[in-house]
Amino acid sequence: MNLLAELRRRFRPALAHFTADVDPLLDMIRPSQPQHGDYQANCAMPLQKIVGRPPREVAQQLIERLELDDLCEAPTIAGPGFINLRLKDAWLAEQAGQAVRDERIGVAPAESPRTYVIDYSAPNVAKPMHVGHIRSTVIGDALYRTLGFLGHRVISDNHLGDWGKQFGMVIYGYKHFRDEARYQDDPVTELARLYQLVHQIIEHQAGKPTRGPAPLDQLPSLSEPHPNLERRVLDETARLHRGEEENLRLWKEFMPACLSALHQVYDRLGVRFDHELGESYYDDRLSKVVEDVQAKGVAEESEGAICIFIHEFPAPMIIRKSDGSFLYATTDLATIQYRMETWRPDAILYVVDHRQSEHFEKLFAAARLWGYSDVELMHVSFGTVMGEDKRPFKAREGDPVGLESLLDEAVERAYRLACEIDEKKPEGPQLSEAERREVAEVVGIGALKYADLSQNRTSDYVFSFDKMCALDGNTAPYMQMAYTRVCGIYRKGGVDISTLRDAETPIVLSHPAERQLAVALLRYSEALDEVVKDYRPSQLTSYLFDLAKTYSGFFESCPVLKAETEELRRSRLLLCDLTARTIKQGLDLLGIGVVDKM
RNA sequence: GCGCCCAUAGCUCAGUUGGAUAGAGCAGCGGUCUUCUAAACCGCAGGUCGUAGGUUCGAAUCCUACUGGGCGUGCCA
Numbered sequence A: 001m002n003l004l005a006e007l008r009r010r011f012r013p014a015l016a017h018f019t020a021d022v023d024p025l026l027d028m029i030r031p032s033q034p035q036h037g038d039y040q041a042n043c044a045m046p047l048q049k050i051v052g053r054p055p056r057e058v059a060q061q062l063i064e065r066l067e068l069d070d071l072c073e074a075p076t077i078a079g080p081g082f083i084n085l086r087l088k089d090a091w092l093a094e095q096a097g098q099a100v101r102d103e104r105i106g107v108a109p110a111e112s113p114r115t116y117v118i119d120y121s122a123p124n125v126a127k128p129m130h131v132g133h134i135r136s137t138v139i140g141d142a143l144y145r146t147l148g149f150l151g152h153r154v155i156s157d158n159h160l161g162d163w164g165k166q167f168g169m170v171i172y173g174y175k176h177f178r179d180e181a182r183y184q185d186d187p188v189t190e191l192a193r194l195y196q197l198v199h200q201i202i203e204h205q206a207g208k209p210t211r212g213p214a215p216l217d218q219l220p221s222l223s224e225p226h227p228n229l230e231r232r233v234l235d236e237t238a239r240l241h242r243g244e245e246e247n248l249r250l251w252k253e254f255m256p257a258c259l260s261a262l263h264q265v266y267d268r269l270g271v272r273f274d275h276e277l278g279e280s281y282y283d284d285r286l287s288k289v290v291e292d293v294q295a296k297g298v299a300e301e302s303e304g305a306i307c308i309f310i311h312e313f314p315a316p317m318i319i320r321k322s323d324g325s326f327l328y329a330t331t332d333l334a335t336i337q338y339r340m341e342t343w344r345p346d347a348i349l350y351v352v353d354h355r356q357s358e359h360f361e362k363l364f365a366a367a368r369l370w371g372y373s374d375v376e377l378m379h380v381s382f383g384t385v386m387g388e389d390k391r392p393f394k395a396r397e398g399d400p401v402g403l404e405s406l407l408d409e410a411v412e413r414a415y416r417l418a419c420e421i422d423e424k425k426p427e428g429p430q431l432s433e434a435e436r437r438e439v440a441e442v443v444g445i446g447a448l449k450y451a452d453l454s455q456n457r458t459s460d461y462v463f464s465f466d467k468m469c470a471l472d473g474n475t476a477p478y479m480q481m482a483y484t485r486v487c488g489i490y491r492k493g494g495v496d497i498s499t500l501r502d503a504e505t506p507i508v509l510s511h512p513a514e515r516q517l518a519v520a521l522l523r524y525s526e527a528l529d530e531v532v533k534d535y536r537p538s539q540l541t542s543y544l545f546d547l548a549k550t551y552s553g554f555f556e557s558c559p560v561l562k563a564e565t566e567e568l569r570r571s572r573l574l575l576c577d578l579t580a581r582t583i584k585q586g587l588d589l590l591g592i593g594v595v596d597k598m
Numbered sequence B: 001g002c003g004c005c006c007a008u009a010g011c012u013c014a015g016u017u018g019g020a021u022a023g024a025g026c027a028g029c030g031g032u033c034u035u036c037u038a039a040a041c042c043g044c045a046g047g048u049c050g051u052a053g054g055u056u057c058g059a060a061u062c063c064u065a066c067u068g069g070g071c072g073u074g075c076c077a
Helices: A003-016 A044-051 A055-065 A089-100 A132-149 A165-177 A180-185 A187-205 A216-223 A229-242 A245-269 A279-295 A328-343 A354-370 A403-423 A433-453 A476-493 A497-502 A512-522 A524-534 A538-557 A566-589
Strands: A029-031 A039-041 A076-078 A082-085 A115-119 A153-157 A299-302 A305-308 A317-320 A347-353 A376-382
Touching (some): A003 A039, A003 A055, A044 A055, A115 A132, A132 A153, A132 A245, A132 A347, A132 A403, A132 A524, A165 A229, A279 A305, A317 A354, A433 A476, A433 A538, A476 A538, A497 A566, A512 A524
Parallel strands (some): A115 A347
């Protein structure tokens, strides 16, 4: 049961009496601060102009038309015309009981499921993954899981950068700079080094010396035999795209190693994709796309390039360069075409950092001009990951902070945390070394993901191991700990919770903390709706943190195993059960695991 | 130059798209353990919501200008 949705359903006919346009007014029913009740309806104020009566009077008329007796106490009017709603304890208890017995813990599947394609992660195959990739991967995965749980058809597609200029760089590097022994030993690392080296030399030639694999004082001599390196790289790229035998052979040789390195990271993150159709997949569509766009009069030639001019933007979107080659804009259009043909989605979400927002605005406008006007194209943008010095926390050339080393460090810190917790237990250490390692992996990876997801995605965020691994505050370890505390109760009391769950045991709300917990639990469905509404997983972390705090309040003031009566004991155990399941499931929708003890 | 984004407590951030006295978490101060994990909980303190105007019953939120920061900007992705 979605409480808010139910209230809105009840308000609809009453509001319809005053105006035809009720939807905006329904949005003004919202959760309230506790001192004012559970929910508040703020529709009387805007209605005063339509009805022509003072808002408090409007509120009174509205209340008289509402049929809420079964779920709410009598509504009250406060201030300028707020309608305060307090849910009945008996109704809350009944709803909580239903949620306990429900596999989906009270979350109804979407009434009208949509089809979503989510495009996330999309690393450049030739470069090592770094911290910048984690946001796209983690946010995209959370949206994938959440939309799927809500009953939508969701297709995840990792749009790998496997065909662009970066491969020209790697191929050029391979041909001229490779260390054969290192390549044989560890191809991915050597390719990454080559990429960085070529990048470094190009920067050097552009007069912007940067750090990289080569010492700065050796750059001139390294650079000298390769004048105009950027041009040479583009030539290698063009040869690859033309299908010249050697470059294509190298590309085919590099790809499996690169992909398997990526999948190692994805496996560890617990991320998997339905499809991994990289840029190369669309190569043979590109010329047809350009022709078609031109034929429809959407694109035109300008200064030798084929361009789509978008009214709002001074610079056009170039889809074919004057030298005849294509760009990522071309690939992106081809990708939209392919996805529409293949899956007919209602929405395509691009989880990509905010610096590309202008590109997507142009792309979406171009797609609409091209005829794809009935699909929601959404740039789910996110901010930059910053270091604690407030500078972008990106891999510096030559000194890369690889994603894997970040994972290692998070897990190592979680391991130390797990040991510390275990050793401080009053009854002595409880975990084996293997268990500690398992806890560390779940908590460490969880901490990293949670830190990212708990941030409003649109803002930059400061990356801090200390904060993400803290047991206080809005962190994964705190949530995971809250979960283990519930499990601890079952262990201590020798409770078989699933039997109790099926026994139709009634929920009793005898204490304010129990009531508060029940309300928080029943708002899970609302939280998921909020996540999906603006594609913001942080709505779920906020909810879970709030739930965990509410549970702590309950835990402090309501003994469970030692409850005054057996009826109360069973009821409280079920509230614990619903809390644990909500936390576990909520974290799962964020791609984060839990352990029974830590 | 033009465009987009941001500015909220000492620090890191929320703020449900215009609603009640702007909220959390850290850090600080003070309490609470013979009692289900004290790795917890409770309380106190902390604010000119960048500045100045405007819109209205009501503004951190919307509009304008300004200040300070970030990002992007015709042949990279």
